[in-house]
Amino acid sequence: MKKSLVVAVAGATGAVGREMLSVLAERNFPASSVLALASSRSAGSRVPYGDDELVVRELTRESFRGVNLALFSAGGSTSLEYAPYAAASGCVVVDNSSAWRMDDRCPLVVPEVNPHALENHNGIIANPNCSTIQMVVALKPLHDAAGIRRVVVSTYQAVSGTGQKGIAELESQVRQLFNGRDPEIKTYPHRIAFNCLPHIDVFLDNEYTREEMKMVHETTKIMEDPGIRVTATCVRVPVFYGHSEAINIETAKKLSAREARALLATAPGVQVCDNPAQTMYPMAVDAAGEDAVFVGRIREDESIANGLNLWVVADNVRKGAALNAVQIAEELLKRDLLAVRAPDMFVK
Ligand code: A2P
Secondary structure (H helix, E strand, C coil): CCCCEEEEEECCCCHHHHHHHHHHHHCCCCEEEEEEEECHHHCCCEEEECCEEEEEEECCCCCCCCCCEEEECCCHHHHHHHHHHHHHCCCEEEECCCCCCCCCCCCECCCCCCHHHHHHCCCEEECCCHHHHHHHHHHHHHHHHHCEEEEEEEEEECHHHHCHHHHHHHHHHHHHHHCCCCCCCCCCCCCCCCCCECCCCCECCCCCEHHHHHHHHHHHHHHCCCCCEEEEEEEECCCCCCEEEEEEEEECCCCCHHHHHHHHHCCCCEEECCEHHHCECCCHHHHCCCCCEEEEEEEECCCCCCEEEEEEEECCCHHHHHHHHHHHHHHHHHCCCCCCCCCCCCCC
């Protein structure tokens, strides 16, 4: 591939933005230059990009002139404000926030599941929620084979999902507790050190959290099947990197555990790790820094006719965010889709 693309990362100083830069460099993404953008607070600071460092510039509406591709991970409000101007400059945006995910004009893409959805993009492409990405990568081959009717998922989500401030909160609370001090609570509503919080994002009128409802709505959009019923309980746990999920599915057709294991063994992006006799199952500490979605504890649900239980773990900052965004960009390149058809579509 020719190194002729100008690429911007908006939110380059954050947990996901830094990982985006690292994944772009690792995978030799064909960029002739890379711009690191963040708030005015960070302008002039430096972030690593492969063996080099980039000087961070302030994100403005004019940042995208001459830029071909922008990866955004700077929060929903920043994305709502700046992504339309990026698209208006002819720059294709892959946005990691929730701002555009359920917008009918924006494809919501996991390359292993629905890469064809990119064909109709209008300049802004949404990267799904971290918990949803790893779930649909594991569910897609099972859905194709047996038709998933219902999904019941409980998540165990790492603090890096909250960005740098989540990581800092767990680190400082552990240090404070080991020093006999009261932990300072800044980021989460309660202490996260040695605790579990069944509360991610805000509570909605239906008593679910927004994180839980993201899993419900995003799954049907990505799997392109509104018939899949999903219910979720999302829990923040004191883990730095790696989301784990206990997933129960009910299928139209019977699928044995052995058949499911065989399907998952050849599924793109999946690595089966399932040998309980040898105490082998996916764990967050092993998934951290890896690209795959790890699936284990595959077993039949004996309480219903056609059901399976799975344990699914992935690095939430990598496959759950930065890697998926870069894979979308690679797919855009492969399909020759790095152009904006209707530049003014999103500008109000
Ligand atoms: P900054 O470091 O200058 O605040 P995280 O999710 O790890 O908290 O990171 C959020 C990222 O989004 C950071 O790079 C942060 O930059 C960036 N960001 C937050 N608000 C804005 C804004 N209003 N304009 C540009 N970048 C922003």
